[in-house]
Amino acid sequence: MLWNTLLLALRSIRRNLMRSFLTILGIVIGVAAVITMVTLGNGATQSVSDQISSMGSNLLMVIPGQRFGPGSGGAPSFKSADVDAVRNQISGAERVAPVVGTSATVVNQANNWSTSVTGSTSDFFPAGNWEMAAGRVFSETEERAGKAVCVIGETVREKLFGRQNPVGGEIRVKQFSCEVIGLLKSKGQSAMGHDQDDIVVMPLRTVQRRLVGSQDINMTISVRGASSIDAVKQQITLLLRERRNIGENQDDDFRVMDTRQIAETLTSTTKILTMLLGAVAAVSLLVGGIGIMNIMLVSVTERTREIGIRLAIGALEREVLLQFLIEAVVLSSLGGLVGIALATGASLFLAGLMGVPYIFDPAINLVSFLFSAAIGVIFGFFPARRAAGLNPIDALRHE
Amino acid sequence: MSDSALIRLSGITKTYGRGQAAFQALKGINLSIGAGDFVAVMGSSGSGKSTTMNILGCLDVPTSGSYLFQGVPVERLSRNQRTLLRRNFLGFVFQGFNLLARTTALENVELPLVYRGEPAAMRHAAARSALQQVGLEDWEGHSPAELSGGQQQRVAIARAIVTSPAVLLADEPTGNLDTGTSREIMELISAFNQKQGITVLMVTHEPDMAKYARRVIRFVDGRVERDSRDEGGV
Numbered sequence: 001m002l003w004n005t006l007l008l009a010l011r012s013i014r015r016n017l018m019r020s021f022l023t024i025l026g027i028v029i030g031v032a033a034v035i036t037m038v039t040l041g042n043g044a045t046q047s048v049s050d051q052i053s054s055m056g057s058n059l060l061m062v063i064p065g066q067r068f069g070p071g072s073g074g075a076p077s078f079k080s081a082d083v084d085a086v087r088n089q090i091s092g093a094e095r096v097a098p099v100v101g102t103s104a105t106v107v108n109q110a111n112n113w114s115t116s117v118t119g120s121t122s123d124f125f126p127a128g129n130w131e132m133a134a135g136r137v138f139s140e141t142e143e144r145a146g147k148a149v150c151v152i153g154e155t156v157r158e159k160l161f162g163r164q165n166p167v168g169g170e171i172r173v174k175q176f177s178c179e180v181i182g183l184l185k186s187k188g189q190s191a192m193g194h195d196q197d198d199i200v201v202m203p204l205r206t207v208q209r210r211l212v213g214s215q216d217i218n219m220t221i222s223v224r225g226a227s228s229i230d231a232v233k234q235q236i237t238l239l240l241r242e243r244r245n246i247g248e249n250q251d252d253d254f255r256v257m258d259t260r261q262i263a264e265t266l267t268s269t270t271k272i273l274t275m276l277l278g279a280v281a282a283v284s285l286l287v288g289g290i291g292i293m294n295i296m297l298v299s300v301t302e303r304t305r306e307i308g309i310r311l312a313i314g315a316l317e318r319e320v321l322l323q324f325l326i327e328a329v330v331l332s333s334l335g336g337l338v339g340i341a342l343a344t345g346a347s348l349f350l351a352g353l354m355g356v357p358y359i360f361d362p363a364i365n366l367v368s369f370l371f372s373a374a375i376g377v378i379f380g381f382f383p384a385r386r387a388a389g390l391n392p393i394d395a396l397r398h399e
Numbered sequence: 400m401s402d403s404a405l406i407r408l409s410g411i412t413k414t415y416g417r418g419q420a421a422f423q424a425l426k427g428i429n430l431s432i433g434a435g436d437f438v439a440v441m442g443s444s445g446s447g448k449s450t451t452m453n454i455l456g457c458l459d460v461p462t463s464g465s466y467l468f469q470g471v472p473v474e475r476l477s478r479n480q481r482t483l484l485r486r487n488f489l490g491f492v493f494q495g496f497n498l499l500a501r502t503t504a505l506e507n508v509e510l511p512l513v514y515r516g517e518p519a520a521m522r523h524a525a526a527r528s529a530l531q532q533v534g535l536e537d538w539e540g541h542s543p544a545e546l547s548g549g550q551q552q553r554v555a556i557a558r559a560i561v562t563s564p565a566v567l568l569a570d571e572p573t574g575n576l577d578t579g580t581s582r583e584i585m586e587l588i589s590a591f592n593q594k595q596g597i598t599v600l601m602v603t604h605e606p607d608m609a610k611y612a613r614r615v616i617r618f619v620d621g622r623v624e625r626d627s628r629d630e631g632g633v
Binding site: 004007008011015016302305306308309310311312313314315316317319391392393396 | 453456458459460478479482483485486487491493497498499500501502506510511513514515516558562
């Protein structure tokens with residue numbers, strides 16, 4: 001009975017190619033959309049964490065306050081003395097770079113460009129994995145004197161100097177002129193779409209005195225040897241708690257983050273985005289399901305008569321139902337498989353286009369496949385069940 | 400008819416609807432039909448002739464009364480058992496042909512054999528032979544849309560007799576056909592009755608078609624009004 005019913009189901013699919021195609025189409029689009037969205041989202045998340053780890057796994061960032069982002073929430077900022085204390089007392093801290101950030105418009109002749117200006121020491125460059133494309137970094141003398149010298153990123157070079165060599169040139173930042181002594185090697189876009197090359201680095205003291213007018217700083221610390229990072233983190237935390245007079249039962253009013261934590265903070269955003277995209281795609285899967293329901297309802301008159309004919313010439317109710325069940329399962333599985341194939345193609349193509357890695361996610365493939373199968377079976381099977389329960393004569397007379 | 404009757408109806412009633420809106424289509428039908436007979440059932444529309452046919456064909460169930468088929472009380476059979484009765488003993492020809500759309504003549508004819516679980520080779524042979532008997536051996540690959548009304552009804556007849564049923568039930572088989580084609584269809588049905596001994600029950604309202612039958616039963620208002628044998632004859 002199963003074999004014969006399978007035969008009848010396949011015959012019926014082959015005979016009604018247009019109806020079968022339309023049924024499958026809804027599932028294909030829904031499944032492909034869900035899988036593609038989620039796969040690309042996962043790829044984006046992966047690429048964010050990849051780029052953060054490219055900063056070096058042995059990097060710590062110390063910021064005042066508990067939040068990540070602008071504003072320290074009232075917590076006192078760090079001073080140069082804190083930087084020195086970390087540099088001198090924490091043996092695992094290889095390079096300690098104080099960081100002050102601000103934004104400013106920089107000008108060279110007729111060109112001007114709004115960029116971010118970072119004040120730091122020469123330790124900033126090795127700590128942040130920066131390499132020089134031309135020129136040099138500032139010397140200790142220049143740092144101590146707060147000289148008007150700067151190292152610029154590729155984007156700033158392009159905007160202010162075009163294709164010319166900027167080293168030896170001058171840029172104006174607010175009210176003062178600044179000699180360009182070095183050009184940084186391009187790092188490209190960061191994971192969050194931020195242009196890392198859009199940067200001007202000056203000695204810390206220069207920025208503090210001439211641009212921000214305060215002593216506040218953050219710290220970037222690169223740690224010697226990745227294995228000791230947790231120990232160094234703990235040492236820094238203890239040292240800073242002591243220096244900031246935080247009592248035993250009080251929470252830290254600063255954060256020491258390693259790149260993994262930074263990655264988590266940033267990837268949580270892309271994860272939310274992935275979920276959002278997935279939800280939108282799930283709606284399209286649902287719409288696909290409604291499409292299937294429409295096809296099924298439109299063809300229900302013809303199919304009810306067909307069921308009447310089959311019952312009249314001796315088909316048992318369960319044989320008719322099994323046939324319709326097989327039809328529904330075959331169609332929606334086919335739709336699911338085509339959808340998965342399409343999603344794989346689209347994901348590979350779009351991942352290449354967007355520059356994110358392609359990561360195959362078995363769970364989402366399985367879930368969308370099962371969901372599509374369920375939709376197909378529910379909408380394909382239940383109208384048939386009603387028809388097969390009729391008296392044959394009522395099914396035959398169905399208009 | 401004696402106790403050897405193939406079909407025996409006693410006190411069959413059929414009521415549609417309930418309460419005030421109830422309509423009694425059959426008001427107590429008593430009827431017996433012997434094996435090998437050719438019976439025409441006539442009557443105006445609403446007289447209950449089609450309802451009776453549907454009950455005889457186990458496509459519908461009576462409200463009350465008893466229906467013996469080869470001595471078996473049909474009203475006590477389950478839905479599945481009635482289906483098996485149709486599968487093994489009955490063949491149907493409808494006014495509207497009721498072939499499966501977009502399905503070849505051969506596949507339509509072999510469908511009852513599929514449900515009987517016959518092997519493919521036997522199905523094909525039997526279906527080809529049935530198509531040959533209705534003169535459509537050259538049309539087996541055509542779908543209903545590619546066939547004329549008369550040809551479609553021939554396919555339907557082939558589908559009905561491919562299982563060699565005990566009874567062929569035909570509900571206005573010529574209702575949608577012109578006179579010439581109707582005669583050809585009636586000749587075919589008549590031939591199956593005479594050569595293979597298949598009992599034929601046919602509903603018609605055309606006296607010309609009823610002439611092919613050996614027995615004519617007239618329905619009026621849900622009752623048998625007249626039951627006459629050899630009215631005309633072939």
